[in-house]
Amino acid sequence: MYRYDEFDHEFVRERVAQFSDQVARRLAGEISEDAFKPLRLMNGVYLQLHAYMLRVAIPYGTLNSKQMRMLGHIARKYDRGYGHFTTRQNIQYNWPKLSDIPAILEDLASVEMHAIQTSGNCIRNVTSDQFAGAAADEIADPRPYAEILRQWSSVHPEFSFLPRKFKIAITGAPNDRAAIQVHDIGLQLVTNDKGEIGFAVYIGGGQGRTPLVAKKVRDFLPEEDLLSYTTAIVRVYNLHGRRDNKYKARIKILVHETGIEELKAQIEAEFAHLKDSELKLPEADVDAITRYFAMPDLPERPEGWAQLAAWKKADAEFARWLTQNVRPHKNPDYASVTISLKPIGGIPGDATDEQMELVADLAEEYGFDELRISHEQNIILPHVAMADLEAVYRALKSGGLATGNIGFITDMIACPGLDYCALANARSIPVAQAISERFGSPERQAEIGELKIKISGCINACGHHHVGHIGLLGVEKKGEELYQITLGGSADENTSIGEILGRGFEPEKVTDAIETIVDTYLAIRKDPSEIFIETYRRVGAQPFKDALYPAKAA
Amino acid sequence: MTAKVLTANRLTDGIAVWWSAKGEWQTVLQGALVANDDEAAAALEAIGKRDLAANLVVDVALIDVNVVDGVLKPLRLRERIRADGPTIEYAPTCRAKEEAA
Missing domain, CATH: 3.90.480.20 (Sulfite Reductase Hemoprotein; domain 2)
Structure with missing residues (x-):
């Protein structure tokens, strides 16, 4: 994996010192909360319902033993003995003291980690396929390109105050495990007729209150143009993205309002200026970064x-x-x-x-x-x-870590929800727990097969409910929690946004509703090899609506 | 007027606090000073502004509560969870740490 060079070390050291000074001045009362808030957010420090929250970047989800051990050490020494791994491949701590943050950041820096750009309207942690470098189906390891993008985007002076946050995901395989089509930029490694590596480029995907699947703007972008083309996209967005309304500020809205052909023309025009600039990737640099991600020397173990x-x-x-x-x-x-x-x-x-x-x-x-x-x-x-x-x-x-349920109904995504999050309207975790308990038997999970449930406690959709085969969105209605159910979402190479089935369900009725949906699926699937999403795509929402809302159907 | 109490998060550690009848910030809801009229609510609001400016607390807010037999219950679930903590057993060590806090 990538190792910091002297420049990286110095950069992170300076940033830790700078933020430590800012924290000290804040605690001494020399900086107001209004002035401090953007500074703490730039360093990953949020204020949640019960305490501060620190979000630590795990670049493209890759880390080594020493780093993981440090994450455990921080959990024990500065938090309450645990951490929460997120859908951005990062980790969040729910209880750190502001006064401890400088020490935590120093500890992180000692293992080449930090919390920079885990918040704010900047380019966030680049995410990727968790099996990158090992997957049998990949064209090439996407992590060298993710690392190049990380270096390019770190405190990028032009892109530190974008209209809104900006997320890039990259996959090296045709089977997309990185959900690239629901990111601001999605990159898929592909090869051309000559066998050269390049990228299919998607823009304008996203979830939140306006879920949209990304549009493809390039079938094949040459490797050497990665940074110049990405710069062109983000520059056009930075210039024309809306700043008058935070709910309409993501690039997906710009794509939607401008039209993909017009926006593509603007990007290509900008790219024409940048193509032969210093942003062109030298092959030697790509090779040098790629060497950091070389496959370990794997002895034969037949x-x-x-x-x-x-x-x-x-x-x-x-x-x-x-x-x-x-x-x-x-x-x-x-x-x-x-x-x-x-x-x-x-x-x-x-x-x-x-x-x-x-x-x-x-x-x-x-x-x-x-x-x-x-x-x-x-x-x-x-x-x-x-x-x-x-x-x-x-x-x-x-260690209680051998649950054999990957891809099954109990392998759910859930955001922290109203148990922690200041933005949430409803809880996510207890809903996930109840569903997990209901369907927990190994035999039942195996009978149901692949089924992805994703739960968000508010419309910001950190729990990816829009792309769940079954999605649950918690809302607050008349002071009470209510859960809307969507069906038919997916975040793979056939990305789709789920459709809302009908009226929502009270917390105590959600698990029964899920069971009704699952039973309906089991009754109508062609055979056990037809997974839930395939059945849904074949039959549509109606059988599930009929089962869930029988009075209305009658 | 719906009864109100003053809440915030402590600057140093972010822990949720409520303004008490004893005239200090405390880490439990019960015993918070209740405002039953506009004048009392304005007084609480002024305390919040003062202590925000004094850098003792952040995220200051007046919240609606019901008072039943002397027990305070926030109207919104969000505030009930802030007062009672997460509704889940979030880590094996959580109870001990909470008691020590």
């Missing part, structure tokens, strides 16, 4: 093939975990392991300090020191020898 068969036969629970949480790797002797942060009845995305340390130990011992965070709020060991899977599983089990 013994795993035979061992796995025996272990599976001996332990049904292990076999289930293997089926759901382990996926093929580029190297046939290896696999990528997804560690579920969705224990049955648990809090999606939360991990304790001890769990973080356990995972760090496993990455060090069995995983070539590499870890990833997925936007679906799980942790990944990208490179594990199949011969080591049984040992990894046993260790995970001892």
Whole structure:
């Protein structure tokens, strides 16, 4: 993975010193809250319902054991013993004291981490495929390009005060696991007729109160033009994006109001000026960054093939975990392991300090020191020898981390919701917990198959409800929580926005409603191989509406 | 007029606080000073502005409460959760830490 050079170290050190001084002046009463608020937000410090919240960047979701161990240390020393991994592949701490933030940032800097640009109207953490570098289906590892974008966008003077926040996602595989079509810019690595690597470029996707699927503006952008074209997009947005209304300030609205052809023409005109500028990526620089992300030297471990068969036969629970949480790797002797942060009845995305340390130990011992965070709020060991899977599983089990439910109904995304968030209108976590408990039996989950439920506690959609196969949006109606259900969303290469079914449900009725939807699906699917989203796309919303609102249907 | 209490978050650690009948910021809702008329509400508001300016607290707000048998209950769920803490068992160590806070 990428290692800081002297410039990076110096930059982060200076920023920590600068913000530490600002915090000290704030605590001494020398800076007002109005003046301080934008400064703290630029450094990832929010104020939530109960306390401050610190959001730490995990660039494209990649980190090593030392960094994960530090995240656990921070959870224990400065927080309440846990952290929350987010849909932006970052981690949030819910209880840090403002007075401790400088010390936390110093600790983070010691392992090449920071909280810069995790808030504010700037280019945020670039997100990517959690299996990048290991996935058998990828054209190339997208992380070198994510790193190039990270370096380019960090305190970019032109793009530090955009009309609104700006999110870029990149995938190296045709099977999109990074939800690129619901980002401001989505990049997909592709090859042209000559076998050269470039990017399909999408713009204007997003969720929030106006969910829109991104539009493609380039089928093939040459690799060398990555920064010049991205600059052209963000420059046009910075110039013409609305600043009069924060709800209409994202690039998706500019795309929608201007029209994609007109906007594309503006981007191409800007790009024509930039194409041969200093932004053109030299091949040597791309190669140098790419070397940081080289596949670890993986020794041959063919013994795993035979061992796995025996272990599976001996332990049904292990076999289930293997089926759901382990996926093929580029190297046939290896696999990528997804560690579920969705224990049955648990809090999606939360991990304790001890769990973080356990995972760090496993990455060090069995995983070539590499870890990833997925936007679906799980942790990944990208490179594990199949011969080591049984040992990894046993260790995970001892730490309460061996739930075999990846892709199943209990592997839900949920935002922090009204239990923490100052913007939320309704709770998300208890709803997720109740659904998880209801459908927790391994047999039932396996019978239902792949089904993605995503829950947001407000229209800002941090819980990605718009792109859930089943989406739940919590709203406040007459002082009470109510949950709207959407069906048919997805955030893969066939991205779609879910449709609202009808009136919402009270908290105590949500799980029953989900069960009605699931039972309807089970009754009408062609066969067990037809997953929920496929059935929905085949039959539409009506059978589900009829089941959920029988009186109206009659 | 709906009864109101004054709430904020403490500057140093962000912990939710309420202005008490004893004339200080406290970390529990019960015992907060209740304003039952416009004059009392204005007085609370003035205290909030004063302590915001004095950099003791941030995010100052007057919130609506019901008072039943002397027990305060905020009207909005958001404020009830602020007062009672997250409605979930969020970490194995949470209770001990909360009690110590």
